[in-house]
Amino acid sequence: MSNIYVKNLKLGKNVVIESSAVIRGSHGKAENVEIGDNTYIGHDVQIIADDVKIGDYVKIHHHTNIHGYKPCRIGHNVWVGQYCIIDTIGGATIGNNCGIGAHSQLWSHIKYGDTLEGCRFLADSPLEIGNDVWFVGHCIVSPIKAADKSMALVGSVVTRNMESNHIYAGSPTKDVTEKVGTQFSPVSVEEKYHKMCDYLKQFEEHVNSSEHDILIVKDATEFVEHKSCFSVSDRTYTKHLTDLEQKFIKFLLPEKGKFVPTNAS
DSSP states (O other): OTTBOEEEEEEOTTOEEOTTOEEEBTTBSEEEEEEOTTOEEOTTOEEEESEEEEOTTOEEOTTOEEEESSOEEEOTTOEEOTTOEEEOSSOEEEOTTOEEOTTOEEOOEEOOSOTTTTOOOOEEOOEEEOTTOEEOSSOEEOSOEEOTTOEEOTTOEEOSOBOTTOEEEETTEEEOHHHHOOSOOOOOHHHHHHHHHHHHHHHHHHHTOOOOOEEEESSGGGOOTTSEEEETTTTEEOOOOOHHHHHHHHHHTTTTOOOEETTOO
């Protein structure tokens, strides 16, 4: 593909990279780029980085820019809206199941002022985003640590670390969890199991299938060989890449349920 300039490229199954997207290194060919199964890279996306790993079922929508020198790691089931910036000059890690709303900017460096003249602002540091983090949209994020399940509401300017399952808003952000509650409420394994069984039933009706290659279980100890098993307690599944499994995962995404392969790091 003429729009991809990479020394070591690994593409999963059913990856779609629009012809107007560009993937290359910061100075010529990228060293390593790995893109997981069923991932979509949209129109006019620019990935200008030397070491990039993107998981399964990721959507990176049009005119998003990912750039930098240090490694960029994006987990499974991540959704990136249009016109976003992900800066990896200081390194960027985005966990599984994250949402980055349109026009958001995630930064890992500050650089421009003339240091010879005495400018004091020249730094980079890692941007570390945990699992299930949601930047709703139009967010500007400094190189912070966002703990699992944290959330920043639309228009937030995030300059400090975000605590697990806390919600932030404003410029600069303030913790508004006491006012609006948390992003996630506790759900028992039993409730998750019954809800997933209902989803599977809806899916089978949707695709007009009565095959039983998909199994919902409460715990990974109940996995059955040769079936696509989904464990609700730890949100993992046994990945076989069957047609039915892939359709079921797409049916679940983005809001019904998110699962990662059992061998995911």
